[in-house]
Amino acid sequence: MMQGQTNRHGIEQRSTFFTHQLKNGLQIVGEQMPDVESVALGFYVKTGGRDEKPDEDGVSHFLEHMVFKGTQNGLTAADINIMFHRIGASFNAATSRDVTYYYCMVLNEYYDQAFKLLYSMQRPKLDATEFNMERNVILEEIARSLDNPGSHAFRTLNSIYFTDHPLKTTILGSRESISTMQIETMRNYWQRRYVANNLIFSVAGHFDWDHVVQQAEEYCGDWESGEVGRRLLQAHPKPQFVVVTKSNLKGQLLAMMMPGPSNQNERDVQVAGLLSIIVDDDRLFWNVREKGLAEGVSFGSSPLDDTGVFSAYASTTPAKAVETFQAIRRELEHIQEPTGRITDDEMERAKNKLITGMVFGGESSMNRMFSNGRTWMIRNRLIPLDERMALIESITIDDIYDLLQRYPLTGPTVALTYGPMVQDEIAAAAPDLPVRTEPAILEAEQ
Amino acid sequence: MDKTQQSGQYEFTHRLPNGMEMVGQYMPSVRSVALGIQIDAGSMHEQNNVTNGVAHLIEYNLFQGTTSRTARQINDELERIGAQHGSGVNAEWARYTASLVGRGDNLNRTLDILADVLMNPTFPEQEWEQQRAIVQQEIRNRDDEPMQRVFDVLREDFFNGNPLGYNPLGKLETVMNLTPDQARQFWSEYYHPNNMLLSVAGSFDWDDLVKRVESLFGGWHTGENLPSRYELQKEIPPPNPQTKISVEQYESQQEHIGMAYQSVPITSPYYYVASVVTEIFGGGMSSRLFSEVREKRGLVYSVGASYGATRPVGLVSIYAGTTSEKSPETVQVIIDQLQKLYDKGVTDEELNDAKTQIKARVVMRGESSGARMGANMSSWWYENRLRPIHEIKEQIDAVTHESIKEYLATTPPFNAFVLSARGPRPQPELLAGVPTELLKA
Numbered sequence: 001m002m003q004g005q006t007n008r009h010g011i012e013q014r015s016t017f018f019t020h021q022l023k024n025g026l027q028i029v030g031e032q033m034p035d036v037e038s039v040a041l042g043f044y045v046k047t048g049g050r051d052e053k054p055d056e057d058g059v060s061h062f063l064e065h066m067v068f069k070g071t072q073n074g075l076t077a078a079d080i081n082i083m084f085h086r087i088g089a090s091f092n093a094a095t096s097r098d099v100t101y102y103y104c105m106v107l108n109e110y111y112d113q114a115f116k117l118l119y120s121m122q123r124p125k126l127d128a129t130e131f132n133m134e135r136n137v138i139l140e141e142i143a144r145s146l147d148n149p150g151s152h153a154f155r156t157l158n159s160i161y162f163t164d165h166p167l168k169t170t171i172l173g174s175r176e177s178i179s180t181m182q183i184e185t186m187r188n189y190w191q192r193r194y195v196a197n198n199l200i201f202s203v204a205g206h207f208d209w210d211h212v213v214q215q216a217e218e219y220c221g222d223w224e225s226g227e228v229g230r231r232l233l234q235a236h237p238k239p240q241f242v243v244v245t246k247s248n249l250k251g252q253l254l255a256m257m258m259p260g261p262s263n264q265n266e267r268d269v270q271v272a273g274l275l276s277i278i279v280d281d282d283r284l285f286w287n288v289r290e291k292g293l294a295e296g297v298s299f300g301s302s303p304l305d306d307t308g309v310f311s312a313y314a315s316t317t318p319a320k321a322v323e324t325f326q327a328i329r330r331e332l333e334h335i336q337e338p339t340g341r342i343t344d345d346e347m348e349r350a351k352n353k354l355i356t357g358m359v360f361g362g363e364s365s366m367n368r369m370f371s372n373g374r375t376w377m378i379r380n381r382l383i384p385l386d387e388r389m390a391l392i393e394s395i396t397i398d399d400i401y402d403l404l405q406r407y408p409l410t411g412p413t414v415a416l417t418y419g420p421m422v423q424d425e426i427a428a429a430a431p432d433l434p435v436r437t438e439p440a441i442l443e444a445e446q
Numbered sequence: 447m448d449k450t451q452q453s454g455q456y457e458f459t460h461r462l463p464n465g466m467e468m469v470g471q472y473m474p475s476v477r478s479v480a481l482g483i484q485i486d487a488g489s490m491h492e493q494n495n496v497t498n499g500v501a502h503l504i505e506y507n508l509f510q511g512t513t514s515r516t517a518r519q520i521n522d523e524l525e526r527i528g529a530q531h532g533s534g535v536n537a538e539w540a541r542y543t544a545s546l547v548g549r550g551d552n553l554n555r556t557l558d559i560l561a562d563v564l565m566n567p568t569f570p571e572q573e574w575e576q577q578r579a580i581v582q583q584e585i586r587n588r589d590d591e592p593m594q595r596v597f598d599v600l601r602e603d604f605f606n607g608n609p610l611g612y613n614p615l616g617k618l619e620t621v622m623n624l625t626p627d628q629a630r631q632f633w634s635e636y637y638h639p640n641n642m643l644l645s646v647a648g649s650f651d652w653d654d655l656v657k658r659v660e661s662l663f664g665g666w667h668t669g670e671n672l673p674s675r676y677e678l679q680k681e682i683p684p685p686n687p688q689t690k691i692s693v694e695q696y697e698s699q700q701e702h703i704g705m706a707y708q709s710v711p712i713t714s715p716y717y718y719v720a721s722v723v724t725e726i727f728g729g730g731m732s733s734r735l736f737s738e739v740r741e742k743r744g745l746v747y748s749v750g751a752s753y754g755a756t757r758p759v760g761l762v763s764i765y766a767g768t769t770s771e772k773s774p775e776t777v778q779v780i781i782d783q784l785q786k787l788y789d790k791g792v793t794d795e796e797l798n799d800a801k802t803q804i805k806a807r808v809v810m811r812g813e814s815s816g817a818r819m820g821a822n823m824s825s826w827w828y829e830n831r832l833r834p835i836h837e838i839k840e841q842i843d844a845v846t847h848e849s850i851k852e853y854l855a856t857t858p859p860f861n862a863f864v865l866s867a868r869g870p871r872p873q874p875e876l877l878a879g880v881p882t883e884l885l886k887a
Contacts, residue, residue, distance in 0.1 A: 035475030251583065315587050
């Protein structure tokens with residue numbers, strides 16, 4: 001248990017942190033927030049699209065849906081929905097490339113009911129009839145993602161960048177993999193990945209820690225442990241420029257990825273976060289968006305387990321696409337040149353922005369539950385807000401350039417454009433990259 | 447403990463002599479403070495075929511320069527404080543917000559900048575061109591997202607020419623020709639203190655805030671007797687929706703389907719009844735639409751209904767996205783469910799669960815300064831009063847089968863029902879399962 005104190009921002013840390021581990025390896029993390037009535041609870045499962053075998057494409061996400069369709073201890077799909085509703089819970093779940101999580105937020109008097117639902121769901125029934133019905137919903141979700149240009153473009157770029165790496169997953173799976181998936185495949189995956197020692201239970205807000213531990217011991221203590229882990233690999237992106245032509249669109253999207261830091265080092269993660277704010281809000285916003293080139297432009301860092309990426313994204317029109325693409329790459333290059341060096345003022349503003357976001361996040365039980373679950377999963381420790389703020393304060397401009405030495409923004413770039421333009425119209429935007437035309441992912445099979 | 451906390455009073459209101467209104471809620475448990483200024487300067491005041499889009503372009507251009515600050519200075523000063531600013535325009539109003547840590551003189555410095563932005567814009571020519579180019583791109587890109595497109599058409603059809611239905615983004619043909627002069631004209635007509643409400647929630651000192659606001663805004667348009675937002679609102683007639691079907695054939699994976707019908711306005715005594723009924727019908731994962739369309743039949747991934755309201759009118763809107771082969775059945779099931787709701791009402795269990803759900807949401811959102819700022823802004827804007835959370839809970843508790851019956855009787859959905867779809871199916875196939883007399887114009 002640790003308790004914070006007032007830091008130099010005058011922001012008093014009033015939270016109290018707790019951790020506990022059951023004999024079977026299930027880990028529990030808690031952050032008590034004395035000023036809130038709500039409590040947020042979540043199970044983090046260290047599994048996602050990247051942990052699927054070739055014949056399991058899409059199973060992590062499909063399973064996340066099935067977890068709501070009935071439990072081994074007899075709750076039906078209707079029971080789960082109605083009981084969450086009855087206690088006024090905000091609840092949901094999500095599956096990403098590297099994690100799957102189930103969460104809810106309730107007023108603290110409903111903690112027991114909320115916990116019962118969430119822990120029961122970690123032991124799902126996986127009923128064949130429900131499985132076949134839910135298959136249709138997943139196929140609809142795939143169709144829906146193809147109609148959203150931004151999401152479709154990103155999935156396609158991700159699969160090309162990580163061509164030789166498990167992170168190439170689309171998460172949703174393909175029409176074919178979902179249509180032919182057998183329930184046995186899902187049962188096996190669940191047995192392999194949802195073992196107690198691969199799960200973290202995170203709770204934040206208003207709760208009684210002894211009660212939380214006692215309930216977890218009572219209801220989760222008999223869960224089986226198993227061999228877990230994940231293949232950690234380096235990605236070897238091949239620099240290229242992929243053109244996806246969609247003749248019925250009006251806008252033209254541009255996206256690119258290049259290597260960035262992984263999750264392994266907290267300092268690198270925060271340095272990359274500050275760099276991203278500066279590139280996004282200072283450089284690209286003013287020199288691309290505000291020049292009228294693209295209505296939307298962004299830059300970010302996505303640290304993952306064994307690798308990470310920086311990515312840039314722009315939403316423009318065919319008339320401005322070549323210029324926008326060149327302007328973005330010029331900015332990424334310029335920040336690494338002496339004339340484009342990051343200024344003290346840029347650094348201060350970026351830090352202030354990050355810290356304001358953390359103060360707001362620190363007042364939300366849901367936000368703290370997410371942050372702690374994720375941090376524990378990655379680092380096996382909790383990082384109180386004031387420690388994270390102190391870390392951010394200690395970062396210097398030289399730290400950013402040290403990171404850029406290792407992960408230059410001009411590094412191996414995989415770029416993609418998505419919209420009405422054909423290859424000949426846009427190839428000139430990146431004469432240094434080999435260009436090819438490709439269908440977008442998940443559509444090729446049609 | 448600071449002054450405000452010692453005083454024990456947590457809710458505040460104030461009106462400046464020039465008509466500017468202020469509301470505040472002190473939250474002893476937070477370090478953050480959320481600030482918002484709302485102005486009756488939305489797209490409903492535009493001329494649809496001439497100036498549509500100007501209210502939104504003004505929102506962008508206010509941050510492009512003032513008589514004493516460049517765009518860059520405005521941005522960088524706010525960032526140095528760590529204030530995250532946002533803005534938005536809809537049919538009824540323009541809103542400017544900032545979220546910051548409530549310490550030192552952060553709040554005062556943020557107010558200084560926002561006041562400058564609102565009162566002293568210069569609408570510089572070159573920046574105007576750039577922002578106009580950006581908005582034209584936004585309009586094009588929005589059309590590429592089928593769900594957005596469906597809702598834009600749905601609103602346009604529902605409002606049927608009424609100013610509340612003007613798309614704030616504007617039309618390509620109007621935005622292309624908008625000039626800084628038109629912006630100045632609109633700005634001078636609608637941006638004045640008599641037309642403005644400031645809301646603040648979180649960690650702040652009310653007396654200091656009032657002093658600062660008075661010194662910043664107090665001398666602006668004093669004694670000029672400009673029309674207030676209350677008078678301006680009266681100029682907007684209620685809409686007169688008609689049944690209308692718009693199906694656009696489009697090459698996409700899914701058929702995106704939107705439907706809407708008239709409900710009660712935001713000031714109606716049935717406001718919370720409408721919220722409860724819509725929650726039961728299509729609010730979440732235990733709603734009837736979710737259960738009938740998704741859980742039992744596997745027709746969709748997304749389906750739901752929501753209730754939204756403005757001062758003159760409310761609107762229930764429904765959305766479903768489904769692949770072509772399932773789209774006729776999806777439409778049919780939704781229409782059947784709507785008829786069933788209006789024929790039979792809701793069950794005891796549904797009523798109790800929906801009330802719990804909405805109350806919990808209100809309480810949990812109440813922990814965030816941003817949400818409190820927004821909620822207070824709305825209740826003062828529409829009702830000239832602050833609604834404490836316990837009062838909202840009481841009103842939700844007061845919803846009964848009786849009041850639901852009355853609400854359903856006053857909002858018959860098929861008198862004026864709009865349906866808009868975009869996808870591969872032609873209209874006759876899409877509506878094959880719906881009785882033709884139901885959707886007759």
